[in-house]
Amino acid sequence: MMMGKKNEILDLSFDFALEIIKLVKHLKVNKEFVMSDQLLRSGTSVGANITEAQAAQSPKDFIAKMSIASKEARESNYWLRLLDKSDYLNNYPNKLVLFNMSQSIVKLLTSIIKTSREKNK
Structure with a gap:
């Protein structure tokens, strides 16, 4: 078990x-494969890039990794919106949870990137 300081964006x-x-499991049962594959890639990439940023070699590298994570979060939000408007999320119980998480991640990453840039001027 990991000990230490809690990292909100990682969690x-x-x-x-x-x-x-x-x-994605729910979507595949409903025979939606293309958008769900895109969402799986972007949605899991967010955390992977944030995790990579924790071991950045420099402040510039940290900002670059967090910026990629932000782009992936925004892309995930796009796929979620498209799936919703295409009626694939009509009966999905955690739809609002996903939208809220996506928006929270983008806001947190935007703040982290802005603060990091200001510190490293």
Whole structure:
């Protein structure tokens, strides 16, 4: 078990990836494969990039990794919106949870990137 300081963005992005995996399983049962594959890639990539950023070689590298994570989070939000408007999420119970998580991740990453850039001027 990991000890130490809690990292909100790491925890949130990991939980988001788990929710994305659950949704993709649901979508595949309903025979939706193309958008769900895209969502699986972008949704799980968010946390992977945030995790990579924790071992960044420099502040510039940290900002770059977090920026990639932000782009992936925004892409995930796009796929979620598209799936929703295409009526694939009508009966999905955690739809609002996913949208809220996605928006929270983007806001947190935007703040982290902005703060990091200001510190490293």
